[in-house]
Amino acid sequence: MSPHNVENENSQPQVGKTVGPGSGTSWLAAKPNQLRVLHVEDNELDAELVAQALRKGGFAISVVVVQAEAEFERQLHLHPPDVVIADYNLPQWKGMEALEVLRREGLDIPLILVSGALGDITAVECIKRGATDYVLKDGLARLPEAVRRALQEKRQLRLRRQSEEDLARKVEELARSNADLEQFAYVASHDLQEPLRMVAAYTQLLGERYRGKLDETADKFIGYASEGALRMQSLIQDLLAFSRVGRSDAAVGQVDSNEAVQRALLSLGTAIQESGAVITHDPLPVVCADITQLTQVFQNLFGNAIKFCGKGPPAISVQAEKSGEQWLFSVRDNGIGIAPEYAENIFVVFQRLHARTEYAGNGIGLAICKKIIQHYGGNIWVESQTGQGSAFKFTLPSADPSKEGSPCKAAAAIVP
Numbered sequence: 001m002s003p004h005n006v007e008n009e010n011s012q013p014q015v016g017k018t019v020g021p022g023s024g025t026s027w028l029a030a031k032p033n034q035l036r037v038l039h040v041e042d043n044e045l046d047a048e049l050v051a052q053a054l055r056k057g058g059f060a061i062s063v064v065v066v067q068a069e070a071e072f073e074r075q076l077h078l079h080p081p082d083v084v085i086a087d088y089n090l091p092q093w094k095g096m097e098a099l100e101v102l103r104r105e106g107l108d109i110p111l112i113l114v115s116g117a118l119g120d121i122t123a124v125e126c127i128k129r130g131a132t133d134y135v136l137k138d139g140l141a142r143l144p145e146a147v148r149r150a151l152q153e154k155r156q157l158r159l160r161r162q163s164e165e166d167l168a169r170k171v172e173e174l175a176r177s178n179a180d181l182e183q184f185a186y187v188a189s190h191d192l193q194e195p196l197r198m199v200a201a202y203t204q205l206l207g208e209r210y211r212g213k214l215d216e217t218a219d220k221f222i223g224y225a226s227e228g229a230l231r232m233q234s235l236i237q238d239l240l241a242f243s244r245v246g247r248s249d250a251a252v253g254q255v256d257s258n259e260a261v262q263r264a265l266l267s268l269g270t271a272i273q274e275s276g277a278v279i280t281h282d283p284l285p286v287v288c289a290d291i292t293q294l295t296q297v298f299q300n301l302f303g304n305a306i307k308f309c310g311k312g313p314p315a316i317s318v319q320a321e322k323s324g325e326q327w328l329f330s331v332r333d334n335g336i337g338i339a340p341e342y343a344e345n346i347f348v349v350f351q352r353l354h355a356r357t358e359y360a361g362n363g364i365g366l367a368i369c370k371k372i373i374q375h376y377g378g379n380i381w382v383e384s385q386t387g388q389g390s391a392f393k394f395t396l397p398s399a400d401p402s403k404e405g406s407p408c409k410a411a412a413a414i415v416p
């Protein structure tokens with residue numbers, strides 16, 4: 001038996017009337033503001049009561065009534081309804097099986113169960129399995145509200161999915177454009193090195209060979225050209241170093257940060273000696289990183305603390321404390337400090353707060369620190385006031401790499 005029923009706003013449901021091929025015209029007849037209901041029901045009277053309840057609840061409706069799976073599927077394909085209302089128990093079929101069909105077809109249509117009697121446990125089970133709601137046949141007055149809520153939930157779900165998709169697309173675009181930009185910076189700085197080497201070498205040669213042989217102005221001009229070339233070389237080398245962070249074969253794993261500090265102190269030996277800097281550190285933790293890159297972070301921070309020192313000799317201290325799944329490091333100095341309004345700028349490539357004649361440098365050190373720290377999922381910032389020293393703080397993941405899903409493993413996974 002394949003009884004179907006077509007009803008619209010004005011007609012009565014006629015269970016038992018078979019809708020033959022092309023019966024989907026019933027949907028096409030539905031007006032744009034009509035609620036399209038696909039009703040799984042074998043009882044003509046019950047079908048009419050449901051239709052009445054919906055109309056009474058303020059809906060203009062267009063209903064197709066089906067009893068069996070094949071017809072249900074056919075109607076779904078002809079025109080997906082706004083809502084499915086299904087009798088829990090049919091002689092040949094079950095309302096919940098309609099839900100399986102919706103899932104199989106990948107259709108996101110709310111299904112409301114209508115039943116003569118449905119125990120609480122069964123009802124909860126049905127909701128858990130994906131039914132949007134259930135209404136008892138002797139409580140049909142609640143049906144319009146249930147439909148309204150179901151439609152609203154569906155709308156909200158669609159909006160949420162839409163914004164999640166938009167966000168994912170934007171993140172992907174951003175990652176792609178970042179990668180392009182990095183590639184460009186890398187290629188440009190790499191390929192510019194060679195011609196620049198020529199310019200620097202020949203202007204230097206010019207200076208050596210012709211100094212004093214032309215006039216004074218010529219000597220000055222050659223001097224400027226030579227200086228400019230050297231400066232550009234140094235900027236390009238820094239840019240190259242910056243764009244290499246993240247593309248190197250960094251060996252991500254457990255790194256003893258005491259060891260990274262020791263290595264940084266070793267490379268800064270001369271500067272420490274000349275400035276009389278005293279650098280102390282508490283026992284430091286093992287973190288997830290690459291030893292060379294972590295050494296670079298400490299080296300840049302110590303180097304700055306020495307360079308931007310106040311009147312007395314630099315005093316620098318390093319501490320680390322656990323903060324959730326991460327370690328929070330602090331590198332404090334007693335230097336000239338930074339006005340809070342520049343706290344973010346200083347981490348941007350080539351951003352500096354002083355003239356080169358005052359303090360040497362290209363303004364890339366902190367940008368490299370930031371890139372390294374972010375590469376491992378951490379963050380870096382400064383807390384400071386002019387004249388009151390600075391505290392550079394950064395976080396790094398601390399988890400045990402043997403644990404499944406540990407940040408150490410995750411960090412290893414993101415190294416290109």
Ligand code: ADP
Nearest residue numbers: 304305308337346352353361362363364365366
């Ligand atoms: P550079 O040291 O080459 O100028 P950085 O990127 O390392 O480049 O630093 C950017 C700017 O941040 C510096 O020019 C300086 O103005 C400021 N800065 C960095 N570290 C310190 C510090 N420890 N104390 C005061 N100012 C600092």
